[in-house]
Amino acid sequence: MAIISTNRLALVLLSVGIAGCSVNDAITMAISKNPQTAFRKITKNNTERHIKKKIGSRELNEIYALARADDPQAFIETKAIIYTRSYVNKVLARLTGDIRVVWGNREIITPSNKRYVKYTENYKSRAIVHFDKGLVTVETLDQKQSQQSLQRAIVSTLLTPDDPRAVDLYSAKKIKLSGRPYLHGLIEDQKGRTVDGPKTAESYAKYLLSNRYKTRTVKTAKGSEKVHYVQFKMVSDYQNRQAQNYKSDVVKYSKRFGVSKSLIFAIMKTESAFNPFAVSSAPAYGLMQIVPSTAGIDSYEFVKGYKHTPSKEYLFNSHQNIELGTAYLHIVDSRYLKKITDPVKREYATIAAYNGGAGNVFNTFSKDRNKAAAIINRLSASEVYRKLRDEHPRSETRRYLTKVLDARKQFINI
Known part of the structure; x- marks a missing residue:
């Protein structure tokens, strides 16, 4: 009786799930000497092209390589990473597309490991926090009520809670302001007071608008537009x-x-x-x-x-x-x-x-x-x-x- 290794079995399940192979075909592939060749023969080129569209040619080749190796743990981990990465890329692509519509091709800024980015107001306002530089930028493309929109964005940035349920980085959903801010202890106002509540946040936002307000011009789908923004630093020993x-x-x-x-x-x-x-x-x-x-x-x-x-x-x-x-x-x-x-x-x-x-x-x-x-x-x-x-x-x-x-x-x- 042929013994089916764990990694081959995983490839079988993958082929049944994605390619729609029959159970008999799956068994044939599992006991074959070369599962890659059997997979291609059974699923035919059209199905393989279909799979490549779903998960990518590089990822499919990774699966083939791991199917030949006696390393089921590596197979399982790689398969999980492939699908998770694919999902994240789709979410990020959707976010990038939404940003491009409002800000144009040259102003696409997305979250990263050392940069917090959050869009609000239908993507017209955004906060960019560079944790490696200790620098915060808040800006808006709202031309009708630029001061009001910018003030709301500043306050929202200062009071964003350290609670993932309140913040969706991949959309322009409004932030639910409650609880301890994730910038707690990192921002001080012009008088050296810690900004950690609605009162100090509103006060500092007004100060920034009066003293740090700037504009710059960007090219969007609508043409040249003015960006209204403020910048401020975290405390010197923020890390x-x-x-x-x-x-x-x-x-x-x-x-x-x-x-x-x-x-x-x-x-x-x-x-x-x-x-x-x-x-x-x-x-x-x-x-x-x-x-x-x-x-x-x-x-x-x-x-x-x-x-x-x-x-x-x-x-x-x-x-x-x-x-x-x-x-x-x-x-x-x-x-x-x-x-x-x-x-x-x-x-x-x-x-x-x-x-x-x-x-x-x-x-x-x-x-x-x-x-x-x-x-x-x-x-x-x-x-x-x-x-x-x-x-x-x-x-x-x-x-x-x-x-x-x-x-x-x-x-x-x-």
């Missing part, structure tokens, strides 16, 4: 204040999962610059930039005891994001990299793995994981660091390791 805002959670989960506080803070700064609404195309969400279908599933199961894919709303919640992110650092350290015996070397590897995966950490030293672990254990900590910094297969991860270690120095005494 330390942000760290203080999340300190209680960091301390709590640092103790629970045995992860250094300074490392958690450094990961947060490097991943999102402390932007609780951070998003990326991975797709990853929140302070510690967790990908729901990979790190999200692993850490959620570890914390809650059952498998579940956390939503972006769940990950935008700073308490939950720090919990899962710290749990994932623990998982990487104690599970995926447990063959590395020295804690300093293992920490370097954990930082690199958080960004580029444990597999790539081992591949830096050898394609064989056991050999790679033996090499790492034989080298000094500084040699392991240099190897990861200079020879890791992903340039992003090489830079990431250095950034995290540099950022960590800032939070040693917090």
Whole structure:
């Protein structure tokens, strides 16, 4: 009797679900020596073209490659990422289209990992918060009531709550203003008072309109239009204040999962610059930039005891994001990299793995994981660091390791 591997079975289920294969066809493919060839033969070219339209040629080739490999976990993770990424891209494309209609091609600004962007007033007003620069820009294209629209947008920006249920980054829906602002402690008015409630927000908005109001001209579908805007900075030590805002959670989960506080803070700064609404195309969400279908599933199961894919709303919640992110650092350290015996070397590897995966950490030293672990254990900590910094297969991860270690120095005494 032929034994069907997990990854082949997954490909079978995928083909039945997407391509509409019969059960007999699915069985034929599952027991074939080359599932890719069988898949193409059974589904024929027209169906394959249909599938490529649905998930993309590159993604389909990834599925073929993984179907030939004996790595079912990688298959499942890749499939999940493919569909999640596809959904996020569709949402982002819709948002981009809505922005283009109002602002034109040259003024399309969308949320990212270190930049909060929120549109309101039918996309005519927007707030842009650069967490890596500590700079806030609020602007509007409303020509009839520019001052009133700009004032509303400023107040809304200052009082936006640290609550993902109140904020939809992918639409122009109005923000529900209630609870503690996510910019709490980061903005001070002209008198040095913390802006943290309706009264101080209204007062500061009026001051900004009287003293910081500016205009610029942009080209939209309607022609040349005037943008009315204000800019203001966060407090000078905003990053330390942000760290203080999340300190209680960091301390709590640092103790629970045995992860250094300074490392958690450094990961947060490097991943999102402390932007609780951070998003990326991975797709990853929140302070510690967790990908729901990979790190999200692993850490959620570890914390809650059952498998579940956390939503972006769940990950935008700073308490939950720090919990899962710290749990994932623990998982990487104690599970995926447990063959590395020295804690300093293992920490370097954990930082690199958080960004580029444990597999790539081992591949830096050898394609064989056991050999790679033996090499790492034989080298000094500084040699392991240099190897990861200079020879890791992903340039992003090489830079990431250095950034995290540099950022960590800032939070040693917090």
